[in-house]
Amino acid sequence: MTAFIARRLLQMIPVLVLVLALVFVIFRLVPGDPAQLILGANPDPDSLAALRHKFGLDQPLPIQFLKWLGDAVQGDLGSSRINDQSVVSLILEKFPVTLELAALAMVIGCVIGIPAGIISALKRDSWVDIGARVISLFGFSVPNYWLAILLVIVFSLKLDWLPPAGYKPLREDPVAHFRYLILPAVTMGLPIAAEQMRFLRASMLDVIHQDYIRTARAKGLGGRSVVIRHALKNALIPFLTITGLQIGFLLGGSVVVEQIFSWPGIGWLTYQSITSRDYAVVQGAVLVGAVGFLVMNLLVDISYVLLDPRIRAE
Amino acid sequence: MKASTARTLDIEPKLRSRKSTLRLLLSRKASAIGFVLYTIVVLAAIFAPVIAPYDPIKIAPKIILHPPSMDHWLGTDELGRDVLTRIIFGARVSIAVSVIAITIALFSGIILGMISGFYGGWSSSVIMRTMDALAAFPAVLLALGILSALGPGIRNAMIAIGVVYIPAFARVMRGSVLAVKQSEYVEAARASGASPAYIMRKSIFPNCVSPLLVHSSIGFANAIIVEAALSFLGLGTQPPTASWGAMLNDGRNFVDQNLWYSIAAGSAIFITVLGLNLLGDGLRDVLDPRLRST
Numbered sequence: 001m002t003a004f005i006a007r008r009l010l011q012m013i014p015v016l017v018l019v020l021a022l023v024f025v026i027f028r029l030v031p032g033d034p035a036q037l038i039l040g041a042n043p044d045p046d047s048l049a050a051l052r053h054k055f056g057l058d059q060p061l062p063i064q065f066l067k068w069l070g071d072a073v074q075g076d077l078g079s080s081r082i083n084d085q086s087v088v089s090l091i092l093e094k095f096p097v098t099l100e101l102a103a104l105a106m107v108i109g110c111v112i113g114i115p116a117g118i119i120s121a122l123k124r125d126s127w128v129d130i131g132a133r134v135i136s137l138f139g140f141s142v143p144n145y146w147l148a149i150l151l152v153i154v155f156s157l158k159l160d161w162l163p164p165a166g167y168k169p170l171r172e173d174p175v176a177h178f179r180y181l182i183l184p185a186v187t188m189g190l191p192i193a194a195e196q197m198r199f200l201r202a203s204m205l206d207v208i209h210q211d212y213i214r215t216a217r218a219k220g221l222g223g224r225s226v227v228i229r230h231a232l233k234n235a236l237i238p239f240l241t242i243t244g245l246q247i248g249f250l251l252g253g254s255v256v257v258e259q260i261f262s263w264p265g266i267g268w269l270t271y272q273s274i275t276s277r278d279y280a281v282v283q284g285a286v287l288v289g290a291v292g293f294l295v296m297n298l299l300v301d302i303s304y305v306l307l308d309p310r311i312r313a314e
Numbered sequence: 315m316k317a318s319t320a321r322t323l324d325i326e327p328k329l330r331s332r333k334s335t336l337r338l339l340l341s342r343k344a345s346a347i348g349f350v351l352y353t354i355v356v357l358a359a360i361f362a363p364v365i366a367p368y369d370p371i372k373i374a375p376k377i378i379l380h381p382p383s384m385d386h387w388l389g390t391d392e393l394g395r396d397v398l399t400r401i402i403f404g405a406r407v408s409i410a411v412s413v414i415a416i417t418i419a420l421f422s423g424i425i426l427g428m429i430s431g432f433y434g435g436w437s438s439s440v441i442m443r444t445m446d447a448l449a450a451f452p453a454v455l456l457a458l459g460i461l462s463a464l465g466p467g468i469r470n471a472m473i474a475i476g477v478v479y480i481p482a483f484a485r486v487m488r489g490s491v492l493a494v495k496q497s498e499y500v501e502a503a504r505a506s507g508a509s510p511a512y513i514m515r516k517s518i519f520p521n522c523v524s525p526l527l528v529h530s531s532i533g534f535a536n537a538i539i540v541e542a543a544l545s546f547l548g549l550g551t552q553p554p555t556a557s558w559g560a561m562l563n564d565g566r567n568f569v570d571q572n573l574w575y576s577i578a579a580g581s582a583i584f585i586t587v588l589g590l591n592l593l594g595d596g597l598r599d600v601l602d603p604r605l606r607s608t
Contacts, residue, residue: 014443015443015446015447015450016447018443018444018446018447019447019450019451021447022447022448022451023459026459026460026463027459027463028463029460029463029464030462030463031465137588137591137592138588140591141535141584141587141588141591142584142587143539143542143543143580143583143584143587145542145543145546145559145562146562146580146583146584149562149566149576149580150577150580152566153569153573153577157569157570248452249452252452252455254454255454255455255458255543255547256454256543256546256547259547270455270458271458271547274458274462274547274549277462279462279463282458282459282462283459285455286451286455286456286458286459289451289452289455289456290447290450290451290452291450293450293451293452294450297450
């Protein structure tokens, strides 16, 4: 087990270095360099050269990358050019805000998606199943930014039940905090429910036709016991992959949803930094999105081994 | 003479299957609906200047934000332009961006996947680890990152979205190549002295087309969603060109005056994506029974 985790961690290193390299390359495509960006349109050549030297921009690209990589590995991703705050502290400050939204979205997704998937599979081709499949197909095809706007039109503008956008810290006003949280969380939760329902239904149908389920039934076990102890447990393994990936994406923060609801998490920070051309922050946020995904991937692999004795034996 | 057995083996079933694929697809209710929805959008894009009732760009200050009427079925926008006209023209942007972006992803993916699958070894490791790294980025975030570096605009949006979807196609291609490589007709072609380039082109590639097709339809749907997201954020298609994402964003500020403005833009994206998803599911069932969705 430990050996597996160690090997898996080692395998992650080259991918992580490549992720960092990609981020480095992408942000080298920015026209002009950071020194020019700071000094403006027509900089004095001497101060430009001095600033370039200070940032190490006069060195060859591979050296620059290694230096940047060294800093990044030690948790230094530079600082915002707007307020000089370090990128890492900015992201850490916004992360809990995104995390809260992600957690509630995931809960909404699971509460709807898991029962819907199980019932759909057990009552295959009944009207419940067909209805659930049609709704999930819709949930799958609705872009989240449109869902967000529809929810705002219905629940804020027409019914006036919830505020259309904004944020109140939990400590200042818990009720207002949750009122602001509901719409963005539902926006992100419903597509998750749709995806989970589709996956769980498919893997439940796979499992239900296996021999061991027939054996369990033949032994005289009741319907519920077979469904929960035998079928669901095995169907959950492929389902874990999709859930892990969903969490990975949620942690990177949804730029569009956070922007629509003015929810000040990492996605919102990313958008603000793009519009103010604060590249160090954009770079940091993009990096966090990728690393969050890789970490979730790793956790999914580890949980596979924990859940499936066959993989453990290999 | 050389490798002619391989050639007949490959091409005959392909010709036969192309017609029956479409027929099978249309015989299924869900995929037939998808086909019709997507065809309507493509036709709207092609014939936009003919079918659209007004000019998509010309400003009309006297009829700003009118609700739907007999003259303007979906009302007018904040510059007095007909919303229906702009929805029809918006199909052009969505279709063009998705087609070009997916073409970029498809071509790069085919080449990288073929090299990796066919040759294996060191080059395969480098290619596939790079693909892993690229695939680790959430799609919209990576596209936004690339676009923020390249600068906003429709051309850069195509490039950014294209790059985002390269790993998906490279992985699919590699998987098929690895499976096909073991088959007897590839061995036969190799034994008869065909060059690697010939084997890749004539024996392996035709047998990798089905999964690529399935992934392309899903890729188009994703590309349309990402393009609209980028335009929604103001980084994709730039005004005055009509694009669904930008209309959705503009329209949400005027819900009180003309509710149908943003609802129409969102519906257009939704219908196109729904059509492509239905089509993708159908294609997968018809072309690749192993992946059949239960």
